[in-house]
Amino acid sequence: MDAVLDNLDVFVEGFTTTVSLTLLAAVGALVLGTLIAAMRVSPVPPLRWVGAAYVTLVRNTPLTVVFFLVVFGLPEVDVILSFYRFAVVALSLYTAAFVAEAVRSGINSVAAGQAEASRSVGMTFGQTLRLVVLPQAFTNIIPPLASIFIALLKNTSIAYAFGVFEGTQAMNQLVNANGADVIAIIAAAAFIYLALALLASALFGLLERTVTASR
Helix, strand or coil, X not given: CHHHHHCHHHHHHHHHHHHHHHHHHHHHHHHHHHHHHHHHCCCCHHHHHHHHHHHXXXXXCCHHHHHHHHHHHHHHHCCCCCHHHHHHHHHHHHHHHHHHHHHHHHHHHCCHHHHHHHHHCCCCHHHHHHHHHHHXXXXXXXXXXXXXXXXXXXXXXXXXXXXXXXXXXXXXXHHHHCHXXXXXXXXXXXXXXXXXXXXXXHHHHHHHHHXXXXX
């Protein structure tokens, strides 16, 4: 336990990076996932095909492979970023596929009559989606989005294998330097991940109750 208390600054630094990775990747995944979901319900067949292909391909690709493709593939086309930014890109691209399916499910939960009514007053597909359908869809998918983003929090641990100093890397560093306190260090890291996941769950629960009360 002394190794944990004496190295709290290492944990703070590592898990601060974990939180920032999660937040940035969540924003990226939400934006990209919403665009892909819009493509999947688009009246334009090629857009639907591209959206479906992206979701199928990414959801069936291990996250580690996505990291390899981003970290080693992007420099081949002269996109040079820090490992931290590469991690944000990889996590965003991967998580977006799951967000897209959740958003598409939310879109399908909105009564078809509302879209038809919007079109009858001259609104385009884009206007109908943006102004009528998506606001209602997002209120219906808060629980699945919460699960996706909590999974994203845990998925950030893969970034340590690609040079990012986050929570798991901090734990690994302390384990290597304090072999006698391995159990305490691992338990502390697990507790922090659990606390962050519970906090995220509580925040999404509060958001869901707030949205439900405002209907």
